Amino acid sequence: MLKLITKLNRKWFTLVNKIIYASILKVEGKTTIEKRVNLRPFFEANTALKITLKNNTHLKHDILIQGSGDLILGENSYIGSYSVIGVNEKVEIGKNVMIANCVSIRDTDHNFIDLNNDMINQGIKTEPVYIKDNVWLGHGVVITKGVTINSGAIVAANAVVTKDVPENAIVGGIPAKVIKYRDE
Template structure:
């Protein structure tokens, strides 16, 4: 439960946060998150943004339906100009290079992931905790590492079967409760 002082701080800090678009059933952990240029952030239905998010949408950020972000995810849509052919100061100059980031449907972004400017994350992809995404992620790919590389692909047929069902989004279908099971038991079902 937030104290009266904490409630006042939250109201002051987030009084001007107005996203370009927010779909239904989207949840944000605003208390310790930062949204830079929130008017450039478009959010679909059933999006969950975990605590400690840092989304810099200077160059536009599109988050499609059913995306889940773990805690402390960072997304950049701008970078300093450091290109030596047009550089005016060192180590970089005052110019900011912007490029949009697009996160497609039903992507799961793990804890402490960093996504750099100009990236498109394909539908159904999974980004492992701690990954640094420096290039586009294909549909249904599971990526991890620094820089993030494709580790494997999800089962496309099962994904599409679930996506076409009446209510595919995990929190609407199963709630927020967790069931703990070993990998061996899961594979032997």
């Protein structure tokens, strides 16, 4: 009985989110959006937030996606609970990607170089983030702007990724470094 209630709740929240966020959300095929998913466009920006969910994607509960750029979530991929995605240019996530809970992905950083001007008034800089197919991001991972995580990579829990990750690499640490490769 509990499984049936859970399934009905997920269908209900998916439908409600599709209606509420119809202007920014494009769903291609089957998808699941759980409760308390918050899609927050930055209205003061020159571009609009656009989110594309491909077939068989899943947004777990309590996720925040905010900004004014394009987010694409590839087929058979999911984003874990309590994750935050800040997208002001582009975040593209491939097929069969597992994003654990509490992950932060940001394509934006604040400018801070001018010591005579408050940081809040210095604007932002953006660079796209690409997460290729068959990637696993562990719990609490942070992905910074301009990073590409290549196919087959694994990012260990709580790692901070500031540079590109090679194909089939296992990385960890702050900043993340290659620990080994999956075929070793």
